[in-house]
Amino acid sequence: MAHFDVFNGDADGILALLQLRKHHPLNAKKITGIKRDIALLKRCDAVKGDSVTVLDVSMEKNLITLNAMLDLGVSVFYADHHKSGDIPQSPLLDAHIDLDANTCTSLIVDAYLQGEYRLWAIAAAYGDNMIARADRLGSELGLSLGECAYLRELGTLINYNGYGASTDDLHYHPEDLFELLMAYESPFDLMEDKSSPYYQLKQAYDEDMSMAKCLSPHFSDDTVTVYILPNKPTSRRVSGVFGNELANRVPQKAHLVLTLNSDKTYTVSLRAPLNNKQGADIICSAFPTGGGRAGAAGINQLQFGSLDTLVMKTSEYYRR
Known part of the structure; x- marks a missing residue:
């Protein structure tokens, strides 16, 4: 019998799996990729009697493969906060799905493990931009402002590493980053180790973000601001x-960050207003290759001619 760990390559997916594997170590085949690579179950060749853990990957986008696995006799543990579609009813499926805009997969796993590795869950929540929720959890643990600031930075850096057109754009392959992080008992241990991924990613992040901060908006009104980044690995990472x-x-505003692609399309990241964290998934799902969750969503390939429509739909949605 084999086991497979299937997880998103961002902070939420990596740190959700880290919590589970610290609690229950398993010799598993790992399947992951860039943050936008979400059809991951198709790469899993589990057979009858095998088991699969799926983390931070939309069930809706993998539903056909999931149903086929369950029909085959594969047991599946599934934790996620993206659109799920109709959750299969099977004794082989242990589903932990929470679509609340103020949670993430690592917090779902944190609840499942009763807070056993909460520091890692807090870092993941910060990385997924659940700032208020992470601040509250940090305060409940008695963390100082400086400790919370560090966890926020660490989560941001791990999340930053997941963005790219392919794993070649990333500083660490997500599987490699997971293995490196597993070696640390506490996220604070990375700060003590000058050779840790924290310091490597921090330097790269600062360099990449300096480019983005020099850009002016492509468009802005009272509901949405739009930025267009050039076709460079730096852009895709940030x-x-x-x-x-x-x-x-x-x-109070929505934000669209578009990155030019070599095939004359845009890759789109949409952030709903933090004061109104809903609708991003609805807007992006209206376009081919679009999807996500209520507070943050994206479109993998937006045609140039559809940019004005996207901006108009976003502005109109949040003007209501």
Whole structure:
């Protein structure tokens, strides 16, 4: 019998799996990729009697494969906070799905493990831009402002590493980053180790973000601001974290961050207003290759000619 760990390559997916594997170590085949690579179950060749853990990957986008696995006799543990579609009713499926806009997969796993590795869950929540929720959890643990600030930075850096057109754009392959992080008992241990991924990613992040911060908006009104980033690996790496920073800076507005692609399309990251964390998934799902969750969503390939429509739909949605 074999086991497979299938997880999103961002902070939420990596740190959700880290919590589970610290609690219950398993020799598992790992399946992951860039943050936008969400059809991960198709790469899993589990057979009858095998088991699969799926974390931070939309059930709706993998429903056909999931049903086929269950029919085959594969047992599946599934935790996620994205659109689920109709959750299969099977004794082989242990589903932990919570679509609340103020939670993430690592917090779902944290609840499942009764807070056993909460520091890691807090870092993940910060990385997924659940700032208020993470602040509250940190305060409940008695963490200082400085400790919370560090966990926020660490979560942001791990999340930043997940963005790219392919794993070649990333500083660490998500599987490699997971293995490196597993070696640390506490997230604070990375700060003590000058050779840790924290310091490597921090330097790269600061360099990449300096480019984005020099850009002027492509469009802005009272509901949405739009930025267009050039076709460079730097742009692809910062697109998500730059959108989070903009959302935190101006919480009453939505933010669209588009990155030019070589095939004359845009890759889109949409952040709903932090004061109104809903609708991003609805807007993006109206376009081919679009999807996500209520507070943050994206479109993998938006045609150039559809940009004005996207901006109009976003502005109209949040003007209501």
